[in-house]
Amino acid sequence: MKHGKKYVDSAKLIDRSNLYEVNEALDLAIKTGKAKFDETVELHVKLGVDSRHADQQVRGAVVLPHGTGKTVRVLVFAKGDKVQAALDAGADYAGGDELVAKINGGWMEFDVVVASPDMMGVVGRLGKVLGPRGLMPNPKAGTVTPDVARAVTEAKAGKIEYRLDKTNIIHCPIGKVSFGVEKLQENLDALMNAVVRARPAAMKGQYIRSVTVASTMGPGVKINPAKFGA
Numbered sequence: 001m002k003h004g005k006k007y008v009d010s011a012k013l014i015d016r017s018n019l020y021e022v023n024e025a026l027d028l029a030i031k032t033g034k035a036k037f038d039e040t041v042e043l044h045v046k047l048g049v050d051s052r053h054a055d056q057q058v059r060g061a062v063v064l065p066h067g068t069g070k071t072v073r074v075l076v077f078a079k080g081d082k083v084q085a086a087l088d089a090g091a092d093y094a095g096g097d098e099l100v101a102k103i104n105g106g107w108m109e110f111d112v113v114v115a116s117p118d119m120m121g122v123v124g125r126l127g128k129v130l131g132p133r134g135l136m137p138n139p140k141a142g143t144v145t146p147d148v149a150r151a152v153t154e155a156k157a158g159k160i161e162y163r164l165d166k167t168n169i170i171h172c173p174i175g176k177v178s179f180g181v182e183k184l185q186e187n188l189d190a191l192m193n194a195v196v197r198a199r200p201a202a203m204k205g206q207y208i209r210s211v212t213v214a215s216t217m218g219p220g221v222k223i224n225p226a227k228f229g230a
Contacts, residue, residue: 033215067158
């Protein structure tokens with residue numbers, strides 16, 4: 001894959017053979033975020049689990065202390081008084097069957113989906129649409145809950161979901177380049193603490209295999225995984 005001049009110049013700042021301390025890695029991720037927009041800083045965590053086994057799944061949610069820097073559009077599936085409660089809490093959209101029809105028609109102008117438990121029969125019809133995009137509400141992530149208003153508030157405050165991909169890697173945004181090292185590190189620590197606590201009991205051996213941070217357009221910077229004690 002051919003990279004542009006900015007990427008190549010940024011890569012020269014990084015020693016690929018080195019495992020950096022967290023603050024050093026974040027400083028490099030910021031310095032290599034040279035695009036004209038405020039790049040997102042992403043965390044990539046390789047785990048020593050086998051996601052093909054149900055007892056080795058790693059999935060959950062955590063509220064980042066400083067949010068992600070992104071405006072989050074929240075859609076809520078609810079009925080009765082909970083529709084208004086969700087809207088009052090800041091939901092961008094709330095309703096039932098009419099939203100299903102819009103989504104099936106190709107509308108996807110939302111980032112988080114929340115549902116009250118009594119609406120999961122309705123939401124289930126969207127599994128093939130929402131599932132592949134990681135948008136399906138899930139009790140473990142706190143997005144299937146009777147308290148939809150609270151879920152909306154948390155999503156707006158910077159709650160993110162983490163989950164394994166098919167290669168046993170978690171990919172999550174932890175903020176923007178403009179946040180600076182201190183805020184990014186607090187967000188990273190919050191996410192890594194949650195991932196470490198989510199270690200499956202059935203998992204044997206080294207849990208955290210590798211940790212990498214990168215800005216949207218920049219190269220990856222490896223962090224010493226031993227720092228996380230797992």
